[in-house]
Amino acid sequence: MTKTIVVKIGTSSLTQPETGQLALSTIATLAETLSDLRRQGHQVILVSSGAVGVGCARLGLTERPKAIALKQAVAAVGQGRLMRVYDDLFTTLQQPIAQVLLTRSDLVQRSRYLNIYNTFRELLGLGVIPVVNENDTVAVDELKFGDNDTLSALVASLVEADWLFLLTDVDRLYSADPRSVPDAQPIALVSSIKELAELQIQTGAQGSQWGTGGMVTKISAARIAIAAGVRTVITQGRYPRNIEKIIAGEAIGTHFEPQPEPTSARKRWIAYGLVPMGKLYLDAGAIAAISQSGKSLLAAGIKAVEGEFDTQEAVQLCDREGNEIARGLVNYNSEELQKIRGCHSREIPQILGYGGAETVVHRDNLVLT
Numbered sequence: 587m588t589k590t591i592v593v594k595i596g597t598s599s600l601t602q603p604e605t606g607q608l609a610l611s612t613i614a615t616l617a618e619t620l621s622d623l624r625r626q627g628h629q630v631i632l633v634s635s636g637a638v639g640v641g642c643a644r645l646g647l648t649e650r651p652k653a654i655a656l657k658q659a660v661a662a663v664g665q666g667r668l669m670r671v672y673d674d675l676f677t678t679l680q681q682p683i684a685q686v687l688l689t690r691s692d693l694v695q696r697s698r699y700l701n702i703y704n705t706f707r708e709l710l711g712l713g714v715i716p717v718v719n720e721n722d723t724v725a726v727d728e729l730k731f732g733d734n735d736t737l738s739a740l741v742a743s744l745v746e747a748d749w750l751f752l753l754t755d756v757d758r759l760y761s762a763d764p765r766s767v768p769d770a771q772p773i774a775l776v777s778s779i780k781e782l783a784e785l786q787i788q789t790g791a792q793g794s795q796w797g798t799g800g801m802v803t804k805i806s807a808a809r810i811a812i813a814a815g816v817r818t819v820i821t822q823g824r825y826p827r828n829i830e831k832i833i834a835g836e837a838i839g840t841h842f843e844p845q846p847e848p849t850s851a852r853k854r855w856i857a858y859g860l861v862p863m864g865k866l867y868l869d870a871g872a873i874a875a876i877s878q879s880g881k882s883l884l885a886a887g888i889k890a891v892e893g894e895f896d897t898q899e900a901v902q903l904c905d906r907e908g909n910e911i912a913r914g915l916v917n918y919n920s921e922e923l924q925k926i927r928g929c930h931s932r933e934i935p936q937i938l939g940y941g942g943a944e945t946v947v948h949r950d951n952l953v954l955t
């Protein structure tokens with residue numbers, strides 16, 4: 587049966603750790619594997635990092651730049667080279683590819699989000715493998731995916747993929763970073779988001795020298811993907827052929843089982859496409875109402891309001907400590923909410939001088955995260 591497969595490969599797998607030069611044999615095997623999957627009838631998307639790493643190698647820089655402008659310039663050098671290498675390899679295998687560069691702001695506007703969806707669908711329908719990366723050269727800090735693990739999960743969610751493979755430089759997820767904790771325990775299967783929380787995985791501070799997110803961004807990517815119904819696997823990038831074995835049922839890497847009832851596409855856009863502009867701190871009653879009873883959020887349950895936002899923008903709904911429980915689109919702006927927080931809905935017209943929605947976040951626009 588045709589499957590939609592998203593494969594994300596990180597800088598640590600695409601480049602050689604000692605020199606920063608491209609790991610050509612890995613990239614060639616990856617191109618062969620993905621072309622074979624296409625020939626078997628599957629739809630394939632590659633999310634590839636490496637623009638900054640390859641740009642550095644090209645320019646003789648020995649470490650990842652920290653200054654934003656330099657990083658953006660280096661990415662512009664590297665992205666072109668990276669695509670050249672991919673196109674040479676895939677062309678040899680008679681597999682057409684396309685470059686898709688995205689920024690976070692492309693997902694925020696619903697019309698652009700749907701446009702990207704349509705473009706992916708066309709490309710996949712044409713038998714093309716889209717090669718996706720963040721458009722590092724134009725991305726601004728506030729509107730950044732920041733790491734391609736998150737980007738790949740959002741792409742997998744957008745196209746409603748069957749599989750997301752996060753290829754990295756360790757063979758699977760461990761209870762702690764195996765580089766610094768030698769007796770860290772390997773994890774083969776995570777069967778639910780709840781189990782993921784219970785495992786209390788230690789991820790250390792950072793990833794490898796060239797990677798950006800480390801394991802922490804892979805775990806949050808897995809969380810996004812499984813909520814969208816995408817089976818997610820963390821496995822070693824050095825052996826791309828394992829992708830076929832895993833699809834055939836071999837227990838390689840760490841598997842995250844998809845949630846049986848995926849969140850709807852619109853709610854996924856609210857939760858992960860939009861950038862939250864503020865925070866609402868809720869009391870215990872409101873938390874129970876939204877998380878256990880599936881109710882809308884009323885003004886009475888809001889203890890505090892943080893940030894400046896407009897009506898219909900996304901906000902985080904948090905407990906008293908600021909831990910996020912849900913996200914939603916607000917029916918009131920931040921100024922109005924400062925006035926009506928803690929009040930009964932029937933008092934709203936009197937306080938504001940005009941009538942408004944009965945709910946602050948309607949349950950149709952509210953998604954537990």
Ligand SMILES: Nc1ncnc2c1ncn2[C@@H]1O[C@H](COP(=O)(O)OP(=O)(O)O)[C@@H](O)[C@H]1O
Binds near residue numbers: 598753
């Ligand atoms: N719990 C963990 N299990 C496995 N690896 C971990 C864990 N915590 C941290 N890591 C580190 O994460 C690194 C991979 O992240 P990163 O360098 O960002 O890779 P990539 O470039 O593939 O995105 C590994 O090299 C490993 O040292």
Ligand SMILES: N[C@@H](CCC(=O)OP(=O)(O)O)C(=O)O
Binds near residue numbers: 595638735796800
């Ligand atoms: N967009 C950046 C990659 C950012 C990133 O997530 O890197 P990595 O942790 O190696 O997957 C680049 O192409 O260099």
